Amino acid sequence: MGVGFRHHGMGYRVLVVVALLVAGCGGGAGAGVVGGVFHSTSVTERGAPRALVDGTRVELSFTDDGRVIARAGCNQMQAPVSLGGGKIEAGELSMTMIGCPDPRLHEQDEWLSKFLGASPSWRKDGANLVVADDSTEIVLAPEVPASLEGGKWTADTLISGDTAGSVPGGVVATLEFRDGGVEVSAGCNSGSARYRTDGSAITFEELVLTDKACGPDEMAVEKAVTEALQGRSEFKVDGQRLRLTAASGSGVGLRK
Incomplete structure (x- = not known):
């Protein structure tokens, strides 16, 4: 399920989409979350900061048609999602398989996909979104849309x-x-x-x-x-x- 991507013009291998089965599927909405895009400002595991690969961050988008789109610096993953009961319940998660230049990026993708597959909780803290399971907490700030000019x-x-x-x-x-x-x-x-x-x-x-x-x-x-x-x-x-x-x-x- 999902659309495959491939590298163009550089002899890279064809990219495929893999389907990972994760818990839960269904409707639902989260006030202040659906329609939003959020970027991580901090990630902790077992109370200690988790260092992400330089130049990367966790991005979560919740679309109006009931999907979550996630990135951790390399591949993009997405799935149908329910936000009812304060849980992120993802359906069938599809992930592009891009040949990323740093193997740590693949490891980070796998970490995020497992985290989302474990039905983490979510809550709003002011404008921020906090997503957590028993060992990991990710604090994400809402995205400020960029303008074409400047930077x-x-x-x-x-x-x-x-x-x-x-x-x-x-x-x-x-x-x-x-x-x-x-x-x-x-x-x-x-x-x-x-x-x-x-x-x-x-x-x-x-x-x-x-x-x-x-x-x-x-x-x-x-x-x-x-x-x-x-x-x-x-x-x-x-x-x-x-x-x-x-x-x-x-x-x-x-x-x-």
Whole structure:
């Protein structure tokens, strides 16, 4: 159940979706939780802080159509969910299987999937969401939606139609939008462009980049980024994430 993803253009293995059976399934809603996106501010296990992999955090989203979407820094997992009785009761949990650059990220994914599969309790503490079982407590703050301009967006996903794959480890591509211009670091070359928005469309003009050769991973990322910056593309800001999709269906996903 669920849609498989694969890496694009870099010889990575095909990604599959695995189904993990976890306790409970059903309807229900949680006031102040459904429709929200929450990011961890602290994680403790047996009363002591649990260190997450550098640059990662736990993200939980509760959709209006009754699903929980979770991330711990690498793969995405989701399931039907009930929040009745102060418990997170997940149904069939599906997880993308991306070849993450650090094996600790896979371990962190497994830790989070087991935690959610154990029907942890939830409660609101002011604006924060607290999710806990007998040994672990995660405190999460509500997400403040990002704006397109201000701050750097870092690419973490390469998109080709209905498939997506992670940016190879060690390759950094960023976009910084400001006053109708965007500074581009495309993974290998860098430069700038002008842009304008019209609803969900964004049109790029005058894209100029340096012209040097890099390795295959860097050039694959650069190809995805620059295709999304050629002419008219669709864009969507969702929380702290930005998706740029060219008319061809190729594109890039970025995070603040």
